[in-house]
Amino acid sequence: MQHDNERQGSSPAASDMKSGATMRAALVVSERGLIIDDIALPPPPAADEVQVRIGAVALNHIDVWSWRGMAFAKRTLPIVAGAEAAGEVVAIGAAVEGLAPGDIVSLYGANTCGTCPACQEGRDNFCERMDAIYGFHVDGFLRERMNISARHAVKAPAGVDVMSAALAPITFGTVEHMFFDNAKLKAGETVLVHAGGSGIGSAAIQLAKAIGASVITTVGSDDKAEKARALGADHVINYTTERFEGRVRKITGRKGVDVVFEHVGPATWSGSMLSMKRGGRLVTCGSTTGILAQTNLNLLFQQQLRLIGSFGCTRANMRAAMEKMAAGEVKPVIDTVVPLDDLETGLKRLESRQVFGKIVVTL
Numbered sequence: 422m423q424h425d426n427e428r429q430g431s432s433p434a435a436s437d438m439k440s441g442a443t444m445r446a447a448l449v450v451s452e453r454g455l456i457i458d459d460i461a462l463p464p465p466p467a468a469d470e471v472q473v474r475i476g477a478v479a480l481n482h483i484d485v486w487s488w489r490g491m492a493f494a495k496r497t498l499p500i501v502a503g504a505e506a507a508g509e510v511v512a513i514g515a516a517v518e519g520l521a522p523g524d525i526v527s528l529y530g531a532n533t534c535g536t537c538p539a540c541q542e543g544r545d546n547f548c549e550r551m552d553a554i555y556g557f558h559v560d561g562f563l564r565e566r567m568n569i570s571a572r573h574a575v576k577a578p579a580g581v582d583v584m585s586a587a588l589a590p591i592t593f594g595t596v597e598h599m600f601f602d603n604a605k606l607k608a609g610e611t612v613l614v615h616a617g618g619s620g621i622g623s624a625a626i627q628l629a630k631a632i633g634a635s636v637i638t639t640v641g642s643d644d645k646a647e648k649a650r651a652l653g654a655d656h657v658i659n660y661t662t663e664r665f666e667g668r669v670r671k672i673t674g675r676k677g678v679d680v681v682f683e684h685v686g687p688a689t690w691s692g693s694m695l696s697m698k699r700g701g702r703l704v705t706c707g708s709t710t711g712i713l714a715q716t717n718l719n720l721l722f723q724q725q726l727r728l729i730g731s732f733g734c735t736r737a738n739m740r741a742a743m744e745k746m747a748a749g750e751v752k753p754v755i756d757t758v759v760p761l762d763d764l765e766t767g768l769k770r771l772e773s774r775q776v777f778g779k780i781v782v783t784l
Contacts, residue, residue, distance in 0.1 A: 424703070427669075428569065428635050430675070437707035438721070442462045443459035444460060444461075444564060445459060445564070445567055445761060446459075446460045446501050447460055447489055447501065447503065447563035447761060447764050448460075448500065448501060448502070448653050449488055449498060449499060449500050449502050450498055451490070451498065453488060453490070455488060455490060455768075456499075457761060457762060458657070460564065460668075462759060463566055464566045464568070464634035464745075466512055466513060466514040466568045468517075469517065469570060469571055469572075470511050470513075470516040470567060470569060470570055470571060471520055471571050471574050472510070472512040472513075472551075472566060473509065473526060473528065473568075473574065474508050474510075474511050474565065474571060474627045475507075475563075475564060476584075477586075477594060477708050477778050477781050477782070477783055477784070478506040478587060478784070479501040479506070479781050479782075479783045480505075480780045480782065481591050482504060482593075483506055483554070483556070483557055483770075484504055484771070486557070486773055488502065488765075488768050493533050494555070494734040495552055496558050496559070496677075500556070500559070500560055500561070501531075501560035501561045501563055501564050502561050502764070503529060503556040503562035503563030503782070504527050504555055504556035504557060504561055504702075505535075505588070505590045505592065506560070506587035507526060507527045507528060507577070507587035507589070508526065508583060509524070509525055509526075509583065509772055510522050510524045512662055513661075514571065517571045523575040523579065524577075525576070525582065525583055525586055526570070526577065526586070527590055528574060528579055528590060528627070529545065529736055529739070530554060530555055530590045531545065531548070531551070531553050531555060531733065532555065532559055533545040533553065533573075534548055534549035534550045536724055537550070539756075542694060544735055544738055545667075545671055545736060545769075546734060546735060548597070551595070552581035552758070558611065562784065563764065563784070564726035566638075573736075574627075575589070575743070576742055577589075579747065580746075580747045581743050581746050581747050584751075584753065584781060585743070585746050587755045588620070588781075589735065589743050589746075591620075591621075591733075591734075592624050592736030593609070593628070593731060593739075593746075594603065594738040594742055595734050595738075596624045596625045596628050596733060596742075597628065597654065597738035597739075597741050598684075598733065598735065598738045599706055599772070600625070600629065600682070601741075602731075602735075602738070603729045604702045604704040604729060605702070605775070606679075607634070608632050608633030609633060609634070609704055610635070610680060611635040611637065611673060611678045612629050612634050612636055612637070612679065612682055613637045613658040613665075613678045613681045613696050614626055614629065614636055614637070614638040614639070614682045614782050615627055615681075615682060615684060615689050615693070616684065617639060617640050617645070617649040617654060617778040618641065618642075618649065619684070620638050621685075622682075623649075623652060623777070623778050624754075625682050626652045626653055627652055627684075627750075627751040628753070630654075631745060633753055634765055636654045636655050636656070637655065637656040637657075637658065638656070638658075639659075639661070640658070640659060641660060641661055642659065643659060644777075645777055648658055652754070655674065656668075658711070660689075664692065664697045664706065664709070665689070665692055665696070666691075670695075670696070677695075677697045677698035677699075677701055678696055678697060678701060679697075679701055680703075680704065681697055681701065681703040682704060682708035684706050684709065684754045685707075685709055685710055686705075686707065686708030686709060686710040686711050686712065686714060687708070687713060687714040688710035690716070691714070691717070693721055694716065694717055694721070695720070699724045699725060700722070700726070701723050701726055701727070702726075702728040703726065703728050703729065704726045704730075705729070706730075706731045716728075718773050724738075753778055753779065754777065754778030755781055756778040756780055757770060757776070757780045757781070758781050758782075759780065759783070760783055761783070761784050764782055767782060
């Protein structure tokens with residue numbers, strides 16, 4: 422099996438120099454087929470690469486989809502799982518500047534080209550090469566070590582540990598991009614955050630509150646409602662016992678919210694449209710309940726609503742998120758920490774939606 426970062430020789434560590442040295446990795450081998458196996462250690466990093474000892478990998482729905490098997494994903498199995506991670510730099514290439522062994526780095530989630538106009542502008546999530554998401558299209562982060570382009574290793578500020586840095590690329594970075602690059606959320610506005618108990622939902626509550634926005638969130642149980650309030654949510658709606666759009670209209674005096682934070686899809690889409698005030702913005706990064714939803718076009722143009730798609734984040738979003746972590750403005754919400762050997766248990770727990778915050782795998 423040939424892996425992306427196994428192409429130039431031997432590992433830099435003296436103890437790893439023996440022929441045939443291996444490391445442990447989580448491999449998706451078939452639909453819902455997952456094994457923990459040995460693969461070759463990476464060689465010394467190339468001139469523009471760093472070698473990272475992976476410390477923590479946060480699980481996301483993209484990991485569940487990868488594990489289940491997605492027909493549209495162009496990839497060859499087996500593939501190393503894991504789409505969101507952080508670790509410690511253990512070696513650097515000859516041309517690398519600004520990073521050194523011992524640095525904690527958060528790892529960008531796609532192997533973008535670095536040369537197209539979007540990448541040159543720092544908008545890696547608009548890269549012309551979008552078939553290289555780690556853990557989905559190409560080998561991911563659930564392995565003990567890997568080489569990665571230095572530009573994709575974002576140094577964590579002082580005070581941000583590996584566990585926290587592991588949540589910067591998707592969990593917090595995605596929300597940063599949705600709220601501040603796309604929806605232009607401002608202090609004093611009201612936002613509806615769907616699934617406040619999810620990883621990005623728990624991040625969205627905190628990031629919105631940190632700038633002075635008012636937060637309404639939906640959850641699926643009373644237990645999650647208490648936890649969402651503890652994170653700062655001003656109003657919490659249990660969507661299993663009441664229609665969230667009706668409650669939102671009451672809370673806002675029938676005006677609606679300025680911004681809807683969507684990632685659920687068909688199950689909430691119509692209600693989300695009804696929850697916006699005139700000129701409101703809906704920003705969406707996912708569709709966990711399906712890919713097709715009906716849109717009331719009369720409502721869209723009469724109320725001058727704006728529907729905004731958002732994908733991934735930029736490295737600047739990751740830096741901003743970790744700076745807020747370092748300042749104590751936001752904090753990672755961890756549901757469960759599992760070892761590599763219990764990865765499948767973590768995936769099943771995430772699939773069940775019985776989580777509040779993130780499931781993190783430690784290596």
